[in-house]
Amino acid sequence: MSVPEPATRAVQARSRLLRAAVEAFAAKGFPATTTRDIATGAQMSPAAVYVHFRSKEEVLYELSDAGHRAFLELIDDADDPAQPPTARLRAVIGALAAHHARDHVWSRVVNYELDSLSTEHREAIGVMRREVARRVSAIVDAGIAGGTFDVDDPQATTTLLLSMGVDVARWYRESGAMTPQQIGDFHADMAARIVGARADESPL
Template identity: 45%
Template sequence: MGNDDTAARAGDDGRGTAAVAHQELTERRFPEGQRRIFLAAIDAFAERGFHATTTRDIAARAGLSPAGLYVHFGSKEEVLYRISLSSMRLTHQVAMTAAAVSGSAADRLAAVVRDLTVWHAEHAASVRVVLHHLTDLTAEHRTEVAAIQIGIHRLVRDLVDQGRAAGVFEVADTNAVTLALMSLCVDTARWYQPEYRRTPDQIGADYAVLALRLVGAPPA
């Protein structure tokens, strides 16, 4: 599905792009056993850490035999890689779709920060696993996942540059501000819990306002 289609779906039913991307994740044609392994691995890595987790642990949590896990994945590192790659690709999709909304640079930056914040809150458990265990990937896999991270960072930086060039953002150091904006979104996953008193949508709306203050955009 292309970004235009995703944006259209978000507009048609009133949901944000993060919600649409989440539905697309669940609609992907992963075999049922593979999806169970993903969920089991996220729980195991979060609870025990990558190195203390065995393929037997993951298989047991997924209700499979160890041999059943190897039908889908060759190693626990491959499981971590596939989780990381899927998560990062969908995060990138959320950012690209939000950045494609019509409006000013301020509108688009606010949309990106809002939707990335919602995404990281709603997927906090898997995001924490990815963030904490990137160094446990092979060099080749880590490079592939990091390249998508860089793409997300570049997208946000380009929006800041556009607003600065248009004279609507007051930014002395584009790279420093971009890093602060990304930290605002991503760090939500480090502390957010489902029982938190504010919803992901409320936090996303708050952070969108904070983002515009960070870039010195005039108040609406």
């Protein structure tokens, strides 16, 4: 086995620290987690965090940034604008819910530790969160415009659809009765009911 190049070793070390931070933040919460906890979880020296990150808050920001970029990529992969609004909504909401179950530890940190970010970092993450909401809202609006959805308050409906998926990360456990895919399917069904989707809509 060849010895990793310095840059590769640095990337590997950062990845180990980030994985350890996810577990520590999820278990203890950001305020109660110390940099020593993170380093210990990564099986590294107590000073290791500061070799790769300026602060504990920067660790949280990197996790939050990566997590929200993953949400946007997931929507891109799931959404097919050529499909009818109901199919698009089911695909997107189902994919997001399944993701929050599958990666529930990371998603719990990403969604529930936002107040621990600095003002600058919280605003950067806020831009992505608003973009996630905008993309789902666009599907809801398309369904309303086409007469497919029966929605009184599009903004509140979008918030509800996203919130029920995010909350999966809080309560999901591998020992539960439903798999991530089953949770995704259930949320897809619920999303269609929430918007009052017409049952006779068929894919293009």
